Amino acid sequence: MANPGQTTPALLLQHPGMRRVPTPRLTLLDCPRFLPPDLCADLIALIDRDRRPSTIADANGDDSFRTSETCDLDPAQPAVRDLEGRLFALNRIDPAHGEPVQGQRYAVGQEFKNHTDYFEPQGVDFHKYCGVAGQRTWTFMIYLNDVAAGGGTRFKVIKKTVQPETGKLLCWDNHREDASLNPATLHHGMKVRKGVKYVITKWYRERPWG
Numbered sequence: 001m002a003n004p005g006q007t008t009p010a011l012l013l014q015h016p017g018m019r020r021v022p023t024p025r026l027t028l029l030d031c032p033r034f035l036p037p038d039l040c041a042d043l044i045a046l047i048d049r050d051r052r053p054s055t056i057a058d059a060n061g062d063d064s065f066r067t068s069e070t071c072d073l074d075p076a077q078p079a080v081r082d083l084e085g086r087l088f089a090l091n092r093i094d095p096a097h098g099e100p101v102q103g104q105r106y107a108v109g110q111e112f113k114n115h116t117d118y119f120e121p122q123g124v125d126f127h128k129y130c131g132v133a134g135q136r137t138w139t140f141m142i143y144l145n146d147v148a149a150g151g152g153t154r155f156k157v158i159k160k161t162v163q164p165e166t167g168k169l170l171c172w173d174n175h176r177e178d179a180s181l182n183p184a185t186l187h188h189g190m191k192v193r194k195g196v197k198y199v200i201t202k203w204y205r206e207r208p209w210g
């Protein structure tokens with residue numbers, strides 16, 4: 001592995017139930033029931049306790065771009081430690097390269113429009129967000145509940161939508177194999193139509209965090 005902030009599909013595929021989405025455009029995998037329902041419920045309770053309106057790194061003038069709520073989860077909480085342990089057992093990414101786990105909550109009508117998780121190297125705030133820890137490498141996302149309608153994650157370039165399911169992991173490499181940033185990772189957290197959607201997101205960096 002080139003960098004302690006990275007993992008490989010070969011390693012991830014050793015986990016039972018892990019599947020690679022068949023596309024040459026990006027490295028994208030999912031794993032149903034990666035987390036047990038009781039751990040998902042504990043994480044949902046923590047998100048409900050700490051949530052606040054979400055923001056985005058490079059404001060683009062569209063106030064409806066990201067309408068969900070977000071929070072950094074307390075790393076000392078037993079549920080968060082349990083989650084971090086499972087992620088490390090899976091991906092072997094040096095925990096020092098991880099951002100704090102975030103929780104996201106979407107009510108009916110809320111969404112996170114098309115975006116990439118990497119930071120635009122030309123963006124005005126690139127240095128602010130990436131000066132210390134470097135660019136984001138991998139994204140790990142876990143759906144914490146079944147959503148009654150809507151709330152899928154759509155990858156427009158490859159025309160693939162992943163449906164939320166309790167405990168399902170979705171992860172991808174924000175770079176191509178040649179180490180360039182991969183615009184085909186563009187994705188949209190689609191509007192929830194019925195019910196509430198909870199996810200956790202865990203991002204890793206090229207260099208240690210903070």
Ligand SMILES: O=C(O)CCC(=O)C(=O)O
Binds near residue numbers: 104112189201
């Ligand atoms: O909620 C989703 O489906 C996507 C979330 C997301 O893309 C993000 O938090 O960066």
Ligand SMILES: [Fe+2]
Binds near residue numbers: 115116117187
């Ligand atoms: Fe995202």
